[in-house]
Amino acid sequence: MESRRGRLHPAVARTREAVRAMLADLPRDTTVLVACSGGTDSLALAAATAFEAPKLGLQAGAVIVDHGLQSDSAQIAETAAEQCRTLGLDPVHVKAVEVGAEGGPEGAARTARYDALRDAADESAADVVLLAHTRDDQAETVLLGLARGSGARSLAGMAAVAGLLRRPFLELPRATTAAACVASGLRPWHDPHNDDPQYTRVRVRHEVLPILEEALGPGVLEALARTAGLLRADADALDMLAAELAESAVRRTDDEVHCDVGVLETAPDAIRTRVLRQAALEAGCRATDLTAGHIAAVDALVTGWRGQRWIDLPQGVRAVRRGGFIVLGIDVTG
Structure with a gap:
């Protein structure tokens, strides 16, 4: 951990500075949990948190x-x-979960993981769960958003603070967490899924980003992460x-969400489509499955109504458009 000098x-x-800055606003005696897989990034986060949290009076x-x-x-x-x-x-x-099939393998695993993190936080009365996403992860997220044709919210990447969740390492490159583990004598586990090309993020990491770096020069990761912050x-x-x-x-009922066409049609596109997207989510759509194309089609019910x-x-x-409203719900009819 220390140099020869x-x-x-x-x-x-x-890594310690990043954790200290992220936890500095928490009152003493707050309970903080680290989401740790045993991999390089999360193990570095666990070590930094174990060192910094007690100094701030945190559990x-x-x-x-x-x-x-x-x-x-289970052994891992x-x-x-x-x-x-x-x-x-x-x-x-240690939370064992069952990974479903909805949303693809990556999406299903993510859903199960985040549910487990929230359950653990409830059990521990924890106010914060720390995640070990790095600047590299942020750049990959931006590229994935671009590939899906997503809007500004998706291209904005992951937030450093999002309710219960905090990400201290978003401005640190993955190389820093790896070096911190080596310097601290930690032995991370390498997840073979991180090299499996069946996962889209893996292909972005090992195929797309290297090509971009080669074609555009160094600094692509930093630029993508910086773009996320601006967006x-x-x-x-x-x-x-x-x-x-x-x-x-x-306005909302138990089964439906009603959006007033008269109010929406005069709003700027960027504002109106956000309202429609949120309405779709409240009606039951999952964010990971709801695309910009879906929202554009719903928006056409407002701005391009031709009897659809x-x-x-x-x-x-x-x-569906009904009586001056866009109505969203399960199996609604005109």
Whole structure:
């Protein structure tokens, strides 16, 4: 961990500084959990949190999610849990989950994982769960958003703070977490899924980004992550305006969401489509399945009405124009 001259290794120092800055606003005695898979990024986060949290008067524990996707997944999870205990984290939860099929393998695993993290937080009365996403992860997220033709919110990438979840390492490259593990004598587990090309993110990481770096020169990762930050500020402002518009344009029943065409049709496109997207989510669509194409089709019911019957959306949600409203719900009819 320390150099021959007794100085803290720069990578370890950077991970600790990032965690300290992320936790600095929390009141003393707050419980914080680290989501740890035992991999390089999360193990570096666990070590940094174990060091910094007590200095801030915080209780720091960990949660390990066993997705059950490999034959030895239970042992891998227990090894990660033991590493967290050795670092001094307490309590340490191991959560076994069943990964469904909806949303594809990556989406289904993510849904199961985040549900488990929230359950662990409830059990520990934790106010914060720390995630180990790095600048590299952020760049990959932006590229995936571009490939899907997503809007500014998706291109804004992951937020450093999103409710319960916090990401201290979003401005650190993956190389820093790897160096911190080496310097600290930690032995991360390498997930073979991180090299499996059946996963879209893996192909972006190992095929797309190297080509971009070769064609455009170094700094692509940093530029993509920086772009996410800029777009996030814009998206936050637009979302705030959309929320204000929704107060007068949207009403909800137990089964349906009604959007007033008369109010929406005079709003700017960027605001109106945000209101419609939120309405679709409230009607039952899953964000990961709801595309810009879906929202454009619903928007056409407002701005390009020519007697269309309805628009079918993910999760069985339907949007139809009825009596001056766009009505969204399961199996709604005109």
